[in-house]
Amino acid sequence: MSPGWRLARAIGRRLATVGRWLRAVSGDDAYERYLTHPARAHEGPVLDRRRFYADRERRKWGGISRCC
Amino acid sequence: MKKITGLLLAAVGAVALGGIALHRHEPINALWIVTAAVCIYALGYRFYAAWVAARVLSVDPSRATPAERHDNGRDFVPTHRWIAFGHHFAAIAGPGPLVGPTLAAQFGYLPGTLWILIGAVLGGCVQDMTVLLLSIRRDGRSLGQMARDELGPVGGFAALIGTLLIMILLIAVLGLVVVNAMKHSPWSTATVFATVPVAMLVGLHLRRLRPGHILEASLIGVALVLLAVWGGGWVDAHPHVRGLFDWSSLPLAGFVAAYGWIAAILPVWLLLAPRDYLSTFLKVGTVALLAVAIVMLHPQIRMPALTAFVDGHGPLFGGKIFPFVFITIACGAVSGFHALVASGTTPKLIASEADVRLIGYGSMLLESFVAIMALIAATLLDPGVYFAINTGAGVVGSAPAAAVHTISGWGFPVTVQQMQSLARQMGETTLFARTGGAPSLAVGMASIFGSTFGRGFLGVWYHFAIMFEAVFILSTLDAGTRVGRFMLQDLLGHVYAPLGRTSWYPSVLLSSTLIVAGWGYFLYVGVIDPNGGVNILWPLFGIANQMLAAIALSVASGILVKSGRARYAAVTLVPLGWLALVTTVAAWQKVTSADPHIGLLAAARALAAHLAAGTLPASAAAVAPQLIFNQRLDAWLTGLFTAILWLVILDMARVCLRRLRGLPVPASAEVPYQAARPRPPALGAQWPQEDRG
Numbered sequence: 001m002s003p004g005w006r007l008a009r010a011i012g013r014r015l016a017t018v019g020r021w022l023r024a025v026s027g028d029d030a031y032e033r034y035l036t037h038p039a040r041a042h043e044g045p046v047l048d049r050r051r052f053y054a055d056r057e058r059r060k061w062g063g064i065s066r067c068c
Numbered sequence: 069m070k071k072i073t074g075l076l077l078a079a080v081g082a083v084a085l086g087g088i089a090l091h092r093h094e095p096i097n098a099l100w101i102v103t104a105a106v107c108i109y110a111l112g113y114r115f116y117a118a119w120v121a122a123r124v125l126s127v128d129p130s131r132a133t134p135a136e137r138h139d140n141g142r143d144f145v146p147t148h149r150w151i152a153f154g155h156h157f158a159a160i161a162g163p164g165p166l167v168g169p170t171l172a173a174q175f176g177y178l179p180g181t182l183w184i185l186i187g188a189v190l191g192g193c194v195q196d197m198t199v200l201l202l203s204i205r206r207d208g209r210s211l212g213q214m215a216r217d218e219l220g221p222v223g224g225f226a227a228l229i230g231t232l233l234i235m236i237l238l239i240a241v242l243g244l245v246v247v248n249a250m251k252h253s254p255w256s257t258a259t260v261f262a263t264v265p266v267a268m269l270v271g272l273h274l275r276r277l278r279p280g281h282i283l284e285a286s287l288i289g290v291a292l293v294l295l296a297v298w299g300g301g302w303v304d305a306h307p308h309v310r311g312l313f314d315w316s317s318l319p320l321a322g323f324v325a326a327y328g329w330i331a332a333i334l335p336v337w338l339l340l341a342p343r344d345y346l347s348t349f350l351k352v353g354t355v356a357l358l359a360v361a362i363v364m365l366h367p368q369i370r371m372p373a374l375t376a377f378v379d380g381h382g383p384l385f386g387g388k389i390f391p392f393v394f395i396t397i398a399c400g401a402v403s404g405f406h407a408l409v410a411s412g413t414t415p416k417l418i419a420s421e422a423d424v425r426l427i428g429y430g431s432m433l434l435e436s437f438v439a440i441m442a443l444i445a446a447t448l449l450d451p452g453v454y455f456a457i458n459t460g461a462g463v464v465g466s467a468p469a470a471a472v473h474t475i476s477g478w479g480f481p482v483t484v485q486q487m488q489s490l491a492r493q494m495g496e497t498t499l500f501a502r503t504g505g506a507p508s509l510a511v512g513m514a515s516i517f518g519s520t521f522g523r524g525f526l527g528v529w530y531h532f533a534i535m536f537e538a539v540f541i542l543s544t545l546d547a548g549t550r551v552g553r554f555m556l557q558d559l560l561g562h563v564y565a566p567l568g569r570t571s572w573y574p575s576v577l578l579s580s581t582l583i584v585a586g587w588g589y590f591l592y593v594g595v596i597d598p599n600g601g602v603n604i605l606w607p608l609f610g611i612a613n614q615m616l617a618a619i620a621l622s623v624a625s626g627i628l629v630k631s632g633r634a635r636y637a638a639v640t641l642v643p644l645g646w647l648a649l650v651t652t653v654a655a656w657q658k659v660t661s662a663d664p665h666i667g668l669l670a671a672a673r674a675l676a677a678h679l680a681a682g683t684l685p686a687s688a689a690a691v692a693p694q695l696i697f698n699q700r701l702d703a704w705l706t707g708l709f710t711a712i713l714w715l716v717i718l719d720m721a722r723v724c725l726r727r728l729r730g731l732p733v734p735a736s737a738e739v740p741y742q743a744a745r746p747r748p749p750a751l752g753a754q755w756p757q758e759d760r761g
Contacts, residue, residue: 024147025154026345028282037141050279054337059143061336062554062570063210064408066344066547068164068238068399068613 030056074114081107088178093373098444099366101181105440109433112189117429120194124628124636125201129422132744134207134415144208146419149426156414157431158348160196160406161355163242163541164399164613165439170505171606172396173446173454174382176374179393180443187394187401188436191643195617196406197428198624198640203411204418205738211411215623215716217737218630222719226712227619228555231408233705234612235552236583238405239328240590241605242541245504247320247595248602249534254313255304255495257320259531260538261313262296263346264327270342286345290353293346293539297532304495321595324545325588331546332553332580340546347540354536358441358513361520371447371454376479383459383478384503385603386665387657391650395610400439402647404616406432420744445512446505452482453490453499457508460600461501468500495527503600506537552583593698596691604668607658608702611651615713618647622720629724630733637724648717655710659703668706672699 023029031052047055084104088096121127138144147155172180203209209217212231216224250257270289274282303309315323331339380388385396399405410428418427446454455475456464464471468484475482491499494511502508510533517529554570556579561568567575594601621644628637661667664674672695678684679692727733 021150021154023283024151025158026282026286026348028280031280033145034141037139050275053274053280056142057336057341060413061340061547061550064412064551065159066162066544067160067405067409068162068242068403068544 027056070114074111077107077110077114081111088181088373091373095368095370097366098362098369098448101177101369101440101444102362105181105185105437108185108189109437112193113425113429113433116189117193117197117425120639121197121201121425121429124633124639125198125424126633127201127421127424128741129420130744131421132742133204133418133421134739135418136744137742138207138416143413144416147417149419149423152414152417152419152423153427153431155417156409156427157434158352159409159413160403160431161351161435161438162399162544163245163537164238164403164405165435166442166509166537167242167245167505167606168397168399168610169439169443170446170509171384171458171602172393173371173443174375174377174384174458175389175393176378177369177371177443177447178373179378179389180397181440183393183397184401184436184439184443187397188432191646192400192402192406192436192617193429193432194639194643195402195404195620195624196410196432197424199407199620200410200415200418200428201421201424202624202627203415204421204424207739208415209411209737211407211620211623214411214627214737215619218623218734219626219716219719219723220734223619223623223716226716226719227616227623228559230612230616230619230709230712232552232555232559233709234405234609234616235548235555236586237590237605237609237612239545239548239552239587240594241602241609242544243321243324243328243587243591244594244601244605245506246538246541247317247324247591248502248504248600249506249510249538250315250320251317251502252314252498253496254310255300255527255531256534256538257313257315258303259296259300259535260542262299263293263343263535263539263542264339266292266296267339267343267346270346271338274342275337282345285342286349289342289346290349293350293535294532297528297535300531300535301495301527317595318592321588321591325584325591327542328545328549328587329580329584332549332584333576336550340543340550343539343546344543347543350536351540354533355438355441358445358516359437361516362441362444365516365520367444367448367516367519369444369447370449371451375451380663381665383455383463385607386663387607387654391654391657392607394646394650395607395614395654397439398610398613398617400436400442402614402617402643403435404613404618404620407616407620442509445509445516448515449508449512450480450482450486452476452480453487453511454508455480456482456487457499457502457511458505459501460503460598460603462598462600464501466501468498471500493526494530496530501600504602506534509537510534549580549583549587552586553579556583590698593694597695598688604699604702607654608706611655611658611706611709614647614651615709618644618651618713619716621647622716626720626723627736630727630736631738634724634728644717648713651713652710655706658706668699668703672696672703675699 031049034052081104084100084107087100088104135144135146139146169180202214206214212224212227215227250260266289270285273285303313378389380386452475456471464474472482472484487499510530513533514526514529518526557568557570557575566572569575590605594605621640624640625637625644657666658668662670664671675692675696679689684692723733
């Protein structure tokens, strides 16, 4: 493997990490994580994507989640 | 190795601070300030924060956190520390650290810089981290609940009332900042207005088209908002369309209040949630861009280290450097509001107690750095230009010639031509008396961005900066009105039970109207005040915010003493003592000072005397009775804040003394120890690449 190729792969890995971080911070991947969550099996029926995000937003804005 | 790095940091920091100290009488470079800040933060984080976490708070990574114990994949979710850091920083960072340092620059760059650095490292960051850990140990309870459990009902009630009042003042003063940025500026107004339909489009996209595709929707929204900045320029250039967006401050204040009311009763998915995605992306992106630009451009600071206004006669707001610099800069140094976030959503995300240093202390360090950058952006302007933008017409007169004459007379030369050509470059008709801090920060940011990334687009950069501030001011306004509504419904529920139901429409309408009327009143008075209103409202907000910080630090000190760690209580008692001192002295001066420039009652008396003698011009005489009433009301509010503050401190002292004498005190609400799972499985799946060192 040439050094240039190795560098490109390292940069690619970093960018992928940043991408995953952005998805996690923004909540983009929240539904996938909900589906694979171990506790979900014990709860009631699975929420669909739309309901899940509606529920998530309602809880997020029910309390103090932003500051000055 | 750790010691060598520490020594190196200390050496570089000392050189940078020395550089700042030695260059007192000549312009210094902003890099000195950035270097000193970064070194002080690194030292604070590596040594003080680590010591506080280990010794004072006895952080224990082997102890299960609420996120692990109640893990349900929804509100309790063990989250990787860098993701939790992102969440927490997005939640605490608002417009506060941009406005306060800009206003405090009237004293020179040195007082603000020192207070932001020292206040954050020893006060604000410690408060955030401590409250976060205490809440983690109590299943994520809120500050109000902790105050009630650990001190008694008095502390709990004081925290609730304090939070509600601070929310109302905060929204009013931020609304005023936006109104002052938009008045008679069609470009700014059109751009800011356009962000509302853009947010709604993003909301519809997320609700109807592709639910949950937040990144994609936010990117579309950010692109549209940037287009709106450019489109605002087209509006401004168009002879007819321009008139549609050219408003004076009173109708603009009406729009802002109506907007706040509608946003509070609309479903969150339509406006509040999508606007928040936009503002978070813009906020983080712009802050990063500003940091890069400041380092690349490394501008000279043109404001002197100290100005003559430390004596108390500053044109932006009255009062001596002590205590008013510590009141004006709350967010960025110590912000009581953070205690509400640190005891809200964040504790439910923490995977391990070991993470509180990064998330509690570290996020606040970053916020403090935002304040430092705002200070740099304000002080790199020509001081004459800074004062011409930020001084109200009531102080220097509304005629440009008179204003520049007065300001030049203070020793900060500026000319009408200079201001006119600056306004033309920024795409504005005038920049005189645009109080509130946002426009001068936008001019500073535009000159940094313009010099770094292209000189030709100053007008676009200026309005980008205005839009950036307005977007997250309006986010705070939406979210704050909504939270205020919930708190009020909670209170009203004790009077008549159905009013406490958050989804009962009559209660929603009533409580939203009451909250908007509350801040709308202060916004209205601020708008009609010829001095700009910010000079009165901002100190009041600062006092309220520091009061909330003092409540949080009191709760923390009480818990430290109760849990047998009285010998370490100085860690929270020293910042508490300092805040109690500055808040009380400031409140005392605001109420009792005989100087109408500082004392609220003295100002009311002076205005009443002018009104009675008939020496006021007709326009001023018409609004004088309302201003007089408001100044008296503000004096009472200031007194109320001080009373709440001392009530909580005395309550804390009572509990501590009882504990030290061996008398019974309220039992600790700490959840008993439960061992953490050796390696939480959710983390491995969620963040496969990184090692949790």
